[in-house]
Structure formats: structure tokens, C-alpha cells
Amino acid sequence: MQTAIPAKPGSRRIGSFLSEFGSGVGLLFRGLAVYGRSPLLVLLGIVPAMISGALYLAGLGTLVYFADELAALITPFADDWSDGPRQLLRLVAGFALLGLGGLLGVLTFTAITLVIGDPFYEKISERVEERYGGVPDEVELSFWRSLRRSLADAARLLGRSVLFGIPLFVAGFVPLVGQFVVPVIAAMVGGWFLAMGLVGVPFQRRGLRLAQRQRALRARRPLTLGFGVAVFLCFLIPLGAVLLTPAAVAGATLLARRTLDQPTDRRSSTPATSIGTASPGTA
Template identity: 50%
Template sequence: MGQLKTTGSEFAMGLRLLGKGFARYGRSPKLLLLGAIPAVITCALFAVAWVFLIIYIDDIAGWATWFADDWSQFWRGLIEFGAGAAILVAAAFLSAVGFTAVTLLIGDPFYETISERIEEGLGGTPGAVDLPWYRTLWPSLVDSLRLIMFGVLCAIPLFAMGFIPVVGQTVVPVLNAILGGWLITLELTGVPFTRRGMRLADRRKIMRANRALALGFGIPVFLVLLIPVVAIIVIPAAVSGATLLTRRSLGLGIDDRPRPELVRPAAPATELRPR
């Protein structure tokens, strides 16, 4: 019971950190504009992709269910409907994960600025590696591609499960939210972790040790990103929240009262090399 209570409180703390990220981000009109620019560009790109997907969803579903061409009209229509629903669910999962990755890559210098300002207000970044944004772009790109590929691998079984009656409409969306929330947390914490010279492997290790906290933060972000246009505001605010999440996971203060006695040593700068 105590373990369940702790997990629940950590999950709730993750949600509160997201709220704190929104609050801190909203205090500065300049940050609002700065963080929205990359998100607007990504939103336009993904909107075009979704328009084409919706227009051709029937054709895609028919292509995916080629094996049912000789079935009766009722069963063929039912399986094509299931395929269309499964495709949309998988596309929503990949869109949320991919949107975050692409936006962070496009706006790397913007979000680095936002994250750094958040940490400056909390006493700075212990163990920070002073590198220009273009030196961290390639490692960030490699880590983002790894996360996107993992997301694609996750989407394949979720797509297949979407054909199963009831399960495809109940269990699959829940798994979507959990996996999507986890991946988005790993993506968003990339900015503050990279500033410390830490890579994806470090993020995974530290976030696994704070799983409930990470999911409490990431699942709401994933769900909100499913709402069109809202993502323009959510991503930069989530970067602020992810900075706070990183600090808490590393034992640093998040309420303008840094606690140096809890600081864990950061990874050396050499860890910025591609792995």
C-alpha cells in the first residue's frame, strides 16, 4: 500500500511539474513568442500530412486489408473500418511523438534559451557543458531518431492490436498514452540533459528510476498534443516543465531554493560523443 501511495504521489508531482512549467513559461511574453515559432512551423507540416491521411484513409485501409477482397461486403467493410481506425490510432501515436521530436530539432536554440533561463532563476546548472547549440545539434538529432524509430516499432504491435474487437478500442489507447508519454518525456528532457553533457542512455536510466514521476509528466503532454493547434503552446511550456522534471530527478531544487547538498554529479562532457 505504501509503494502504491508513493507511486501515486510521484505521478501527481509529475503533473504538477507540468503545471509549473506552464506558469513559468507564461510569465514572459518574449518566451511565449520565442517558443511558439518552431511549434507553428511543425504544426503546419503535420497539418498537411493529416489532411492527406484523412483524404486517403479509405484507400489506405483497403490496401492494408487486401486479403479481404474476396470476403462478403459486410465482413470486408467491417475489417476495412477496423483497419482505418487502427491506422488513425497508430498515426496519432506517431504524430504526438514525432511532433515533439521535430519541433525540438527545429527550435533547438530557442528551447535551449528557455530551459537555460528557467535554470538560471533556480540557481544555475551544476555540471553544465558550455557548448554552442550547433555542437549539440547532431547528438540531439541522433537521439531523436532513435526515439522515433522506437516509437515506430511500438506502433506496429499497437496497430495489429487495433484489429481486435474491444481491445483495440480500450486497451490500445491506454497503451498509446503510456508509451507516448514515456517517449515524449525522454524527448523533452533532452534539452536540459544535453546541457549537462548527458545523452539518451543517461536519460533512460534516470527516468526509469523516476518512472511514475516521468509518466505523470509525459502522459498529460501526450494527450494534450492530440488536440490540434494547442501543441503550439504546449511544447515550449512542456520544455519548461521538463527542465523542472530534470532538476527534480537529479536532486536539485525546483522552487527558487537550490539545494546543493542534493546535487548528483553530472556526466562528463565526453559523453556528448555519438553512441
């Protein structure tokens, strides 16, 4: 009889990370299923995303149209180079600009869409909460107070995303690294900030602000990254952000409940216990 060889600690950690990451991806699909069961919510949820989508599509088209001029503007030192190296550098610069524009576009699109569609997305999130047991000690906020908080938190997240985006933009000039490594890092960074923004609605419902949101998600980092990266990649698909933002809000509500140790299974969806006695950072 052969003795089983125990798995190495490193292998267990990788396996645990991948399992949590996969569960995070699954939350997006669960959100899509929950949201898709209500045709009225589908229509209401798409309207704000369509408004934002039209604005951002025009902005992206403008960026693509002027990419050559912008690449030349940020590389004036190459004006005296021979044609081959100059064109290669400016091609790389153009792709770096488009990559930075795409990253910031996805992040700002989500923030703006959530502000425009706050009443609709609040209703979608509320339906998900009710389905899995509701919210203990729900905090009622007026529309204007909720809007001010959303704008303030969105501004902080966007500021931080720009700080990460600038080094990625610079790294995009490095051959091979800029074309293969940077996109992967950008998906991870963009996914993290997307998840942070999308869970704003359910966290505000519990009276929890951005700092508490961060602690809760950091405690379940692989789960958060799995959800965020899945949303980020879907948003890169043409019309993906327009069609999937409401589903992402539903999935983010499930993510918030999971990070706060509240039920996400209807079989165990008894009324959730108060989170006032538990720190979100230890969820």
C-alpha cells in the same frame, strides 16, 4: 480505543505510484506558469511549433483523406468477403492507421519542433534553470555539435517508438481491446517517449547522453509517466502541441532537475551541487 489497521504493502505502492504520477502531471502546469511569465519567450517559443504544426496538419489531413484506400491496401485478403464483415474490418483498420499515425505524429512533431526551435527552447530551459539555482559544471556545446547530438538521440527514440507502435497497430484490429485498451497503452508509451525527448535540452547541458537520460527517468518512472502522459494528451487537442510545446520544455527542465535531485523549489534553490559524483540512475 480502536487500533489503526496498517495499510497493505500493495496499497502503499499504488498510493506512492499515484502520488508520483500526480506530481509529474503538476510539472507540466508548473512549466506552463514559469514559461507564461515572459511574453517574449511565449512568442519565440510558439513560432517553431507553428511551423511544425502547419506541416503536420497537412500530413494528418492527407492521412484522413486516404484512410479508406490505405485500409483496403493493407487488408487485401478481405476483398472477397461479404460487404458487412469487409467494411467492419476496414473501419477498424482505418482507426488503427489513424491511431498509429497520431502516436508517431505526436512523437515526431516534438522531435522536429525541438530541432527547429533549438535556440528558443534552450533559452526557455536556461531561464527555468536560473530560476531554481542554475546548473553545476555546465557543459558548453557548439550549435552544430548540439544539433548533431539532438538529431542522433531523436532518431534513436523515434526508432524505438516505431518498434512499440507496430504491435499497438496490430492490436488495434482486435475488437474492444483495440478501441479501449490500446489507446491507454499508447498514451503511456507515447508519454514515456515524449518525456525522454523533451528532457534532452537540460540533460545535454549537463553533458549527459541518451543512456544516462534513460537511467535517470527509469529511477523516477511514475513521475516521468505522469508528466509524459499529461503532455501526450494535451498534444492530442487541436493546436495543443503548437501552444504547449514551449511549456512542455519548461516542465521537462523541472523534471530533469527532479530526477537528478536538484532544487525545483525557489525557497531551496541554492546553487546545485555537482552531479558528477552521483549516478543519474540512482537519482
